Amino acid sequence: MITIVCPERDAVGAQFRAPAIEHRWIEHPATTQAELVARLAGAQVAIIxxxxxxxAEIAALPELRMIAVAATGADNIDLAACRERGIVVSNVRGYAVDTVPEHAMMLILALRRRLLDYVADVRAGRWARSENFCFFDHPIGDLAGATLGVVGRGGLGQGVARLGEAFGMRVLFAEHRGATTVREGYAAFEQVLAEADVISLHCPLKDNTRGLIGAAELARMKPTAILVNTSRGGLVDEVALAEALRAGLIAGAATDVLSTEPPRDGNPLLDADLPNLIVTPHVAWASAQAMQRLADQVIDNIEAFAAGAPRNRLA
Known part of the structure; x- marks a missing residue:
């Protein structure tokens, strides 16, 4: 009998099917960090x-044998501690290859075509008062012929690239920052910063990617360029981005992620005076279809672990 505990059930808006193994299932709609160890006590499998x-948490859970990550990124799991204990960590992969690229393209289109500005103007009555049949207060840029810089060449980055190419964009995949050589099919990170009209981030949050886009990188971008982040908030120096938007160093930005979520203590990117900024609440991954694929894959991973053949292993 395997005890499976899901301490943050409401974080996934889909149904988990019953695992085809002998098990006891315990779930909680939500759990605070302070409650986590107590709620996982006695569990062999945790869905996180x-x-x-x-x-510290792992050391306090001697019966834990597997962590089924209900996400692709696992920067919230101490993988080294799991390896030391022999705890299997499995993530979900490929579930968001449609939803995240579509969300990223929505943000790109909204920024380049100044969607929110024009919607706000119409609602404020400006169109009704216009002397002409339309007005051109917010410069609109086509995607066709523009350069899309993609940072990260996994399934999500490739998905955004495909959509960008469908719009007629030139795509540059960025080499790692600081790399001494540039691989075939990539462009130097600094070249992407300088040439891209749109930069879209799709890389994991690691020590070498934290703060990947800061004041120096924003200063290298075109003043007409936009930055889109549907990956992890920590990839971007949020203070530097807010300052760059206020100073007009770049034309706009959109982010689906923040460094701390939810942003209970505020965030520099939530200030009301920031121009041409879109913030969405970490929902790029959350189409109904994608969430169901995620939930199904979590159970697939647990069943594979129980059968002695773990899959999608990170540790």
Whole structure:
């Protein structure tokens, strides 16, 4: 009998099917970080989305044998501590290859075509008062002929690239920052910063990617360029981005992620005076179809672990 505990059930808006193994299922709609160890006590399998399982938490859970991550990114899990204990960590992969690229393209289109500005003007009555049949207060840029810089060449980055090419964009995949050589099919990170009209981030949050886009990188971008982040908030220096938008160093930005979520103590990117900025609440991954694929894959991973053949392993 395997005890499976899902401490943040409401973080996934889909149904988990019953695993085809002998098990006991315990779930909680939500769990605070302070409650996590107590709720996982006695569990052999934990389904984790965004709660942190660091070395201290792992040491306090001697019966834990598997962590089924209900996400692709696992920067909230101490993988080294799991390897030391022999705990299997499996993530979900490929479930968001449609929803995240579509969300990223929505943000790109909204920024380039100044969607929110024109909608706000119409609602404020400006069109009704216009002397002409339309007005051109907010410059509109086509995607056709523009350069799309993609940082990260996994399934999500490739998905955005395909959509960009369908719109007629030239796509540049960025080489790692600081790399001494540039691989075939890539462009130097600095070249992408300088040439891209749109930069879209699709890389994991690691020590070498934290703060990937800061004041120096924003200063290298075109003043007409936009930055889109549907990956992890920590990839971007949020203070530097807010300052760049206010100063007009870049034309706009959109983010689906922040460094701390939810942003209970505020965030520099939530200030009301920031021009041409769109913030969505970490929902790029959350189409109904994608969430169901995620839930199904979590159970697939648990069943594979129980059968002695773990899959999608990170540890």
């Amino acid at each position: 989305n965004k709660l942190k399982l660091g070395a």
